[in-house]
Amino acid sequence: MEIAQEELLTIVPETKKIKEVSGSVALLEGLVAEGVDTIFGYPGGAIMPIYDALYDYKEKLNHILVRHEQGGIHAGQGYARSSGKVGVVFATSGPGATNLITGLADAQIDSTPLVCITGQVFAHLLGTDAFQETDVINITTPVTKWNYQVTDANEIPEVMAKAFHIAKSGRPGPVLIDITKNAQIQKFNFEGYVKSNHIRSYRPKPIVRNEYIEQAAELINQAKKPFVIWGQGVILGKAEKEFQAFIEKGNLPAAWTILGVGAIPTDHELNVGMLGMHGNYGPNVLTNECDVLIAIGMRFDDRVTGRLDKYAKQAKIIHLDIDPAEIDKNVQTTVPVWGDCKETLPLLTKLIEEKKHTEWLQKFKEYQQKEVKAVIDAELNPTAGEMTMGEVINQLNILTQGEAIIVTDVGQHQMVACRYAKFNKTRSNVTSGGLGTMGFALPAAIGAKFGAQDRTVVAIAGDGGFQMTIQELGTIMQCGIDVKILVLNNRFLGMVRQWQELFNERRYSFVDIQSPDFVKVASAYGIDGKCISEREELQNALKEMLEHKGSYLLEVMVTKENNVFPMVPQGCSVSEIRLK
Amino acid sequence: MDIKKAQAASSLSFGEGRAEAKQEYNITVYTENQIGLLNRIAIIFTRRKINIESLNTSPSEIDSIHRFDIVLTETEDVVRKLARQIEKQVEVLKVYYHTNDEIIWQEMALYKVPTDTIAEKVLVERLLREHGARAVVIRKDYTVFETTGHRTETDNLLYALQPFGLIEFVRSARIAIIKSSEGFNRKLREFEQLEPGQEVSENEFLSKRDKVFTM
Numbered sequence: 151m152e153i154a155q156e157e158l159l160t161i162v163p164e165t166k167k168i169k170e171v172s173g174s175v176a177l178l179e180g181l182v183a184e185g186v187d188t189i190f191g192y193p194g195g196a197i198m199p200i201y202d203a204l205y206d207y208k209e210k211l212n213h214i215l216v217r218h219e220q221g222g223i224h225a226g227q228g229y230a231r232s233s234g235k236v237g238v239v240f241a242t243s244g245p246g247a248t249n250l251i252t253g254l255a256d257a258q259i260d261s262t263p264l265v266c267i268t269g270q271v272f273a274h275l276l277g278t279d280a281f282q283e284t285d286v287i288n289i290t291t292p293v294t295k296w297n298y299q300v301t302d303a304n305e306i307p308e309v310m311a312k313a314f315h316i317a318k319s320g321r322p323g324p325v326l327i328d329i330t331k332n333a334q335i336q337k338f339n340f341e342g343y344v345k346s347n348h349i350r351s352y353r354p355k356p357i358v359r360n361e362y363i364e365q366a367a368e369l370i371n372q373a374k375k376p377f378v379i380w381g382q383g384v385i386l387g388k389a390e391k392e393f394q395a396f397i398e399k400g401n402l403p404a405a406w407t408i409l410g411v412g413a414i415p416t417d418h419e420l421n422v423g424m425l426g427m428h429g430n431y432g433p434n435v436l437t438n439e440c441d442v443l444i445a446i447g448m449r450f451d452d453r454v455t456g457r458l459d460k461y462a463k464q465a466k467i468i469h470l471d472i473d474p475a476e477i478d479k480n481v482q483t484t485v486p487v488w489g490d491c492k493e494t495l496p497l498l499t500k501l502i503e504e505k506k507h508t509e510w511l512q513k514f515k516e517y518q519q520k521e522v523k524a525v526i527d528a529e530l531n532p533t534a535g536e537m538t539m540g541e542v543i544n545q546l547n548i549l550t551q552g553e554a555i556i557v558t559d560v561g562q563h564q565m566v567a568c569r570y571a572k573f574n575k576t577r578s579n580v581t582s583g584g585l586g587t588m589g590f591a592l593p594a595a596i597g598a599k600f601g602a603q604d605r606t607v608v609a610i611a612g613d614g615g616f617q618m619t620i621q622e623l624g625t626i627m628q629c630g631i632d633v634k635i636l637v638l639n640n641r642f643l644g645m646v647r648q649w650q651e652l653f654n655e656r657r658y659s660f661v662d663i664q665s666p667d668f669v670k671v672a673s674a675y676g677i678d679g680k681c682i683s684e685r686e687e688l689q690n691a692l693k694e695m696l697e698h699k700g701s702y703l704l705e706v707m708v709t710k711e712n713n714v715f716p717m718v719p720q721g722c723s724v725s726e727i728r729l730k
Numbered sequence: 731m732d733i734k735k736a737q738a739a740s741s742l743s744f745g746e747g748r749a750e751a752k753q754e755y756n757i758t759v760y761t762e763n764q765i766g767l768l769n770r771i772a773i774i775f776t777r778r779k780i781n782i783e784s785l786n787t788s789p790s791e792i793d794s795i796h797r798f799d800i801v802l803t804e805t806e807d808v809v810r811k812l813a814r815q816i817e818k819q820v821e822v823l824k825v826y827y828h829t830n831d832e833i834i835w836q837e838m839a840l841y842k843v844p845t846d847t848i849a850e851k852v853l854v855e856r857l858l859r860e861h862g863a864r865a866v867v868i869r870k871d872y873t874v875f876e877t878t879g880h881r882t883e884t885d886n887l888l889y890a891l892q893p894f895g896l897i898e899f900v901r902s903a904r905i906a907i908i909k910s911s912e913g914f915n916r917k918l919r920e921f922e923q924l925e926p927g928q929e930v931s932e933n934e935f936l937s938k939r940d941k942v943f944t945m
Contacts, residue, residue: 287766292773296820297766316820350921351762351823475814 171340173303173333174203177267180310182210183343186238188600189213190225194242196282197269199334201240214600214629217621219246221593223253224619227262228597231580232555232605234388236317237597239266244282247289247328252587254293254324259584260409261386263322265313273301273330286328295323303336311346320354321473322386356474356488363494366468366485367501369442370400373466375510377440378402379425379433379454382409382583383447383471389492390414390576393446396499401507403514405433407448408564409583412573416552422514426454427718428565431525431727432517434718437462438725439513446470447491450480451584460723470494524729525715530570536709537685539566539638545692546608546636547572554606555580555598559591559615562644565714567610577602589618595633596625606634606696613639613665623675626701634695635679635703637668640710648713672703679703754783755809756828756835756906759798760790760914762821771798771822774815780804784837786903792918795823801904823921828908835906839884840866841875841891842898848873854894861887872897 171179177200181189189211193201204213216222219241226237237257241250247268257264271280287299296316298309309327317325370376384393390413397404397414403422406413414421423430425437434456437443443465448454455461458480466484469477470491477486487494529540543566546554552572557580558564564581573579580598582590595609616637626633643661650658669679679702682691688706695704718727761767768787775782784801802809809827817825845868848854858865861883863875877887888899 288769291766291770292777299765349820350918352820473818475811475818479811479814 169339170337172199172203173300173306173329173336173338174200176303176306176338176340176343177310177329177334178203178207178211179340180307180314180343181238182207183345184236184310184314186236187212188229189238189240190216190222190229190597191240192216192219192222192242192246193240194244194246194269194282196243196271196331197240197246197267197329197334199331200267200269200329212600213240214596214625216593216596217624218619219249220252220589221596221619221622221625223250223257223264223266224587224590224593225597225600225622225625226264226266227253227257227260227590228557228580228594228599229601230257230262230264230597231594231601232577232598232607233601234577235601236263236265236314239264240268241266242269242282243271243286243328244284246282247284247286250326251289251293252585254290254326256582256585256587256590257324258293258295260582261322261382262324263317264324265310265317266324266326268326268328269334270299270328270330272332274332276301276330286326290326293324294326297326297328299328299330300333301330303333303338306333307340307343308346311344312349315346315349316352320352355472355490358489358493358497359487360497362485362487363497363501366444366470366487367498369466369468369485370402370444370498371501371503371505373440373442375436375440376400376402376442376444376507377433377436377465378404378444378446379407379437379448380404380410380413380446381407381448383491384410384413385447385576387447387472387490387492389447389490389495392492392495392499394418396495396502399499399504400502401505401511402444403436403507403511405430407451407454407583408568408579408581410448411568412576412578415574416572417574420511423518424569426451426724427456427720428569428714428716429454429718430518430569431521431716431729432514434716434724434727435517436513438464438723440465442466442468444468444470445481446495447472449473449476452480455480456718456722456724456726460725470498521716521729526570529566532685537683537688537706538712539563539640539708540570541685542636542638542688542692542706542708543567543570543610545689549689549692549696550606550608552578554578554608555595555602557581557591557595557598557607557609559609559611560586560588560645561612561615562640562648562712562714563610563612563638565645566638569714588615591615592619592633592635593622593625595635596622596629596631599631599633607632608634608636608696610636610638612644613637613641613668614643614663616668617663617665620671623672623677626677627675631701632699633701634698635672635677635701636692636695637703637705638708639665639668639705640708640712641665642710644712645714647711651711651713652717652719668703668705677701677703679705681705681707683707750805750807752803752805754801754803754830755806756830756833756904757798757800757802757809757813757816758826758828758906758908759800759816760823760825760917761796761798762823763789763794763796764821767796767819767821770819771800771816774812775802778808778812780808780812784903786905790914792914795914795918799903799905824914824917826908826911828906832910833906833908835880835904836878837881837884837904838876838878838902839888840898840900841877841887841896842872843875843891844895844897845869845871845873847894851894854891857887857890861890863887
């Protein structure tokens, strides 16, 4: 009997038994209750009480020591993007917190759910220019969905619950909680952690209006040339199946933004390719020929629309979005469908008629063939000269069969990777889309691997961006995670060079970048690697990288002055897309 | 393609089919009483380089709910986008915007003038009477008058008092009553429910859409 009773006691959640605990312990209990398993962080003076408490939570919370807070937050982003969970990041006050800013801005513009915890000086020192004091709340306000400064431990359970609720609900985004050192130390009567599902001033989902669904369905049913463009909203809303059912019922050609890629497989017959500045030929040109444009979970970024006053002017526009502020922000909609697309898409699918659209779909194929002839063939299957970025991605596709998670940096290689990488599964492409953060790939790949440990993760970076966060090789070394690093080295800051070539009369101003021997650098961190420059070596080298036990760096020397085409030059309409 | 020209052209296309002229708008914001929220709202304007002409923030008729009254001169298209961005903030409950025709508004002004000139000059007394000003404080050395009204009205007394040795002047931000408003009490109850009624996420399009979109 006695034993049975003891067993009963242990079933009682940890949180209920604890009475007097420190703010730090309450915080960590909150993380455990929210299902957090991984934290990316870097300690420092003002967050020491939390790290001290963390010492006893090693079993429940896997803390990854990064080499720089920016690396930490990008890892958090990668984790969130590959897993669909909230990324958690720790940093100390002052410089620790300011090093998070780039990642916060990146997560804000790409709607990535994060909860960042920063230490802060003691409450009585606020505003005194104390050591490592920065006004973190005000600095981070423009780049967070929500932020809050805690100065009393009693607030911690409720604030943490709010933080997670806000970060992941509605249109997700980064939340930052700044906790003064006294609140971390302070003991208080902890009555347990209650998750939040309602904040009265916060409406994460607009109410679905049937009027709009009906109007949208009627427009689609009348359309002769309907065209679907989708973004990350489909993935964030976990509405991939609903989306596929929708386009399949209406036989609607669908093109993606670079954050939306992978929501349906690359090879799906209705997937007509990539939108925007370096997107595919057909989707761009035909945007200005369709009669109904159905935008789903995307925000008409200028890189997607090109010149706005010449964007899809002939079309009626249906915009499905969870964020009412996105409706009519850049493009005037005919029918706004406010709501979570996981709910609105099935309603719409029910009302649309089964159609063939054979001729219209054929048009996309024709443009595709033109693009293959003019651009893609030479990029993917060159027979002479130096290697191209495209052929590296193409060979990688053959080996991974579209099963890998591809994490890219920013620049030419990013456009090439997004254009040509094959994806069979959702949450397979992790890239810095809105902010365009160089240095994103390596740390984000580390995070992505932690978020999806059973999948192969390949970080693809250029020689420029790789050097921006190269210190995170140290993180890989210490935590022993398996990340494949593919550096496409063209010995230039390629995208800027391309623009200088095209628009600044080849005045190559500070784009000629020197790099260290990356293989040696990796080797110094205990990571095996290889550098190749010959086409014949490519397939085997990629195979060796993928089959290697543990992390591996493969540097591929590619053509120095290759341009990414097609291209919609800035200030031009999507239909003025250039093939060369 | 001239990039600058293209960009100018594309920015013109924003308010297509809408009233393009700039005019005074009054944005009313109901919020939680939270430190930092003023900054969060202010940066929505500063990020777009839009000037706030007048800003009043004070507790509303409901305990714990604050009300912002913001005045700016912009096109309706810009104001609508600003309103949506403000409403998107976690601690903002509701945002409305109105033209001057749709509100009753007042500003308050205080004028400090030397008492001796008031006492000596009959003209001043008449001036104050005409402007409906009221003395708040009368001291040996100075007197403080108060008046409320539209900007032009408080301005008129200001110009009139300048020649009589006006020492100091201050004017409050605009506060406004919305003609069509039923207050916020009933709304707040809806916000407090887990499943809100249709009122909470009002959609200004719904009634107007017929005009824009017909099948």
